[in-house]
Amino acid sequence: MSHILIESIEAVIVDLPTIRPHKLAMHTLQKQTLVIIRVRCADGIEGIGESTTIGGLAYGNESPESIKTNIECHLAPLLIGQDASNINAAMLRLDKAAKGNTFAKSGLESALLDAQGKRLGLPVSELLGGRVRDSLEVAWTLASGDTAKDIAEAEQMLDIRRHRIFKLKIGANEVSADLKHVIAIKKALGERASVRVDVNQYWDESQAIRACQVLGDNGIDLIEQPISRINRAGQVRLNQRSPAPIMADESIESVADAFSLAADGAASIFALKIGKNGGPRAVLRTAQIAEAAGIALYGGTMLEGAIGTLASAHAFITLSRLTWGTELFGPLLLTEEIVTEAPVYRDFQLEVPRSPGLGLTLDEERLAFFRRT
Numbered sequence: 001m002s003h004i005l006i007e008s009i010e011a012v013i014v015d016l017p018t019i020r021p022h023k024l025a026m027h028t029l030q031k032q033t034l035v036i037i038r039v040r041c042a043d044g045i046e047g048i049g050e051s052t053t054i055g056g057l058a059y060g061n062e063s064p065e066s067i068k069t070n071i072e073c074h075l076a077p078l079l080i081g082q083d084a085s086n087i088n089a090a091m092l093r094l095d096k097a098a099k100g101n102t103f104a105k106s107g108l109e110s111a112l113l114d115a116q117g118k119r120l121g122l123p124v125s126e127l128l129g130g131r132v133r134d135s136l137e138v139a140w141t142l143a144s145g146d147t148a149k150d151i152a153e154a155e156q157m158l159d160i161r162r163h164r165i166f167k168l169k170i171g172a173n174e175v176s177a178d179l180k181h182v183i184a185i186k187k188a189l190g191e192r193a194s195v196r197v198d199v200n201q202y203w204d205e206s207q208a209i210r211a212c213q214v215l216g217d218n219g220i221d222l223i224e225q226p227i228s229r230i231n232r233a234g235q236v237r238l239n240q241r242s243p244a245p246i247m248a249d250e251s252i253e254s255v256a257d258a259f260s261l262a263a264d265g266a267a268s269i270f271a272l273k274i275g276k277n278g279g280p281r282a283v284l285r286t287a288q289i290a291e292a293a294g295i296a297l298y299g300g301t302m303l304e305g306a307i308g309t310l311a312s313a314h315a316f317i318t319l320s321r322l323t324w325g326t327e328l329f330g331p332l333l334l335t336e337e338i339v340t341e342a343p344v345y346r347d348f349q350l351e352v353p354r355s356p357g358l359g360l361t362l363d364e365e366r367l368a369f370f371r372r373t
């Protein structure tokens, strides 16, 4: 194939309403802000991607505004005029010239993959080596902050067969109050559901030692990032003594982090997020490290909309083992979309399109309506 040049790159910030306030230890989401990436190529093909993070700067060190600025001022100029069909070369160019900025890079890598898939008539999953499963199990996060409301929400999800794995966001309250909340929910749902917690680094090791024990003893299946990513030695000790498996999430900010966590034995499960690794191809490098180290995998989300969710899904569906399923429910948290057809959730699973690219089309009218001006 001769060179097909990248002609222009646009980063558009959109603010979308959510179905309810979504309480995380570090932030309460009232809306979600997405950065939509549009890469236009000389053959008339446009690739779309998404760079989305949570709560401004509450989660990581890139914000929607910094992502847009850094793409416009630094990353797009490196790609314009380059070959759109050579994704290795394009991403190498970005990595050489720009440290970090994995969320921005992830949106760009997703858009290049979408364009290349459309060009070749292949879904992104096939560009990534091919899918080995039909669909992806999707967990739901119960984050209303109210025990009775959370139980009612879980019961409804079980009834309509949308989710049977529930993740509870804890850490912002007293440990004892959080444990009471979690145990009440597990008791109500029993064996009908898998209940897991995400502490988002909010405990210290002294709190986590006992809390992990209590959670494990009460049937909680998984404990996500109980303590700070900075306390590596503490993570190793917790991983050795917790009766419920420990998953690393915030601890992984790059593929290199994944390697050092594996080498230290700091977690038995890795949360995979395209935004934190630099794209759907980059996240598979973290998955390969985990596979080689015998660490189990979980497909994580940054509460992306349809585009970022399917960019993740196309990567996750190529994984031979995905023991802990995924949490790719971002589109279900939004009341509005900016694509013509929403991703399909059915029988506890997300379906991954088999049409070329990511399998999505931008709805120009809705994008114009929700874009920030």
Ligand SMILES: [Mg+2]
Binding pocket: 198, 200, 224, 225, 249, 250
């Ligand atoms: Mg998490």
